[in-house]
Amino acid sequence: MAAFTAQALDITIEGQVQPATLAVAGEIDCVTAPQLQDAVMFALQRGAGSIHLDLAKVTFMDTAGVHVLVAAVRRSRLMGGHLGLTSSSRPVRRLLSLTGVSTSYLQRNCTCELVPASTS
Ligand SMILES: [Zn+2]
Numbered sequence: 001m002a003a004f005t006a007q008a009l010d011i012t013i014e015g016q017v018q019p020a021t022l023a024v025a026g027e028i029d030c031v032t033a034p035q036l037q038d039a040v041m042f043a044l045q046r047g048a049g050s051i052h053l054d055l056a057k058v059t060f061m062d063t064a065g066v067h068v069l070v071a072a073v074r075r076s077r078l079m080g081g082h083l084g085l086t087s088s089s090r091p092v093r094r095l096l097s098l099t100g101v102s103t104s105y106l107q108r109n110c111t112c113e114l115v116p117a118s119t120s
Contacts (some may be wrong), residue, residue, distance in 0.1 A: 008032055011039045017114040019050035021085065025057035028065035040072045049081025052110055056087040060064065065092075066099050073106065082112025 009032035020043045025115045076083045088103040
């Protein structure tokens with residue numbers, strides 16, 4: 001478990017299972033997006049390329065957040081994994097559908113099996 005705190009953003013990483021789950025709460029904009037990016041890359045490296053994102057408590061997201069998500073999906077695919085969106089708030093869903101990201105990139109409602117993380 002690791003916590004990254006930015007100005008208006010709380011990110012919690014549940015790393016005891018794989019794929020690791022990132023729960024994000026707050027506002028994702030150009031100020032806080034770099035923190036999200038750092039957390040996502042950190043989790044991807046620890047989680048062998050696959051992570052689940054819980055964006056249910058994100059109250060605001062702009063294109064800076066979309067860029068982070070798209071970059072994360074590309075990175076996870078390069079690593080042979082996937083990026084699953086397990087939950088999202090209305091502002092997030094709205095932006096993702098406006099930008100077409102929800103259908104072309106993110107694995108929505110991902111329900112793949114969670115396994116205990118290896119400790120190696
Ligand atoms: Zn999954």
